[in-house]
Amino acid sequence: MDPAGVEIERKFLVDALPDGLDATRADRIEQGYVAIGADGVEVRVRRRAGTSTLTVKSAPGERRVEEEIPIDDRRFASLWSLSEGRRIGKTRHLVPLGSGLTAELDVYDGPLEGLLTVEVEFPSLAASAAFVPPPWVGREVTGDPRYANQSLALHGLPPGG
């Protein structure tokens, strides 16, 4: 996301993995929350494809702040140690959907094993409204805080979700 821009994104659960997943790019992602402020500001570290970042994100709201800072391996390990009990692991597959759209399909592991979600980012509100999900995509959970990664890391899978 462009820090100055507005992200138009929808999120869905996934009923079954689509065919041809082996041919897509897949990255293992480890993510740990270093601190979550009382006002919802989150500070997390993430390791993906050999690259580590520290991200500070404001709580969802009208003026969104998101800063992603590259960090080296030593710093990642140090900060990761502060995230115990607030971690998630997942493998992200980039699945082309046609019309220039790409689905980010996340296959969670560890305590969240069994959870599959997909996020699609759109170039415009019109493209978002016109989107017809492929058959393997299930219930929409856009904006559902229980499926935010912060919440999944802290509270695990929503009951009956």
Place this chain on the structure above:
Amino acid sequence: MDPAGVEIERKFLVDALPDGLDATRADRIEQGYVAIGADGVEVRVRRRAGTSTLTVKSAPGERRVEEEIPIDDRRFASLWSLSEGRRIGKTRHLVPLGSGLTAELDVYDGPLEGLLTVEVEFPSLAASAAFVPPPWVGREVTGDPRYANQSLALHGLPPGG
């Protein structure tokens, strides 16, 4: 502080500013807390002498983590906006004390105006124990959580402190 090392530091209130302060190096410091986790992990941004840093610190405890990451002006401004209501401003004077020791004398401003503290770091426990504070140094507050900058930013001056 060397991240791998152990810091031996004592903190005192200051009764009156020492003479000759104009001749010491003085830096204005602005510090804002971006997030403070429920377990005490703090994430703060600081601007000092034209340099900005993001610091992540574990809660006080046996295994201390402290990571200081340089950030640029744009990132500082962005993260600073997340610290509203959790900020302090102070001018730090470096006052030579003899025996190779330097006092970090902080003169707070804004809502904390009137507060003066001094911190001295020692090369050894023996040097710390042998330290005789100069006459302008007042009551010791080493380890008093009410005088930690995080607490001062959140709660202001301790009542009657």
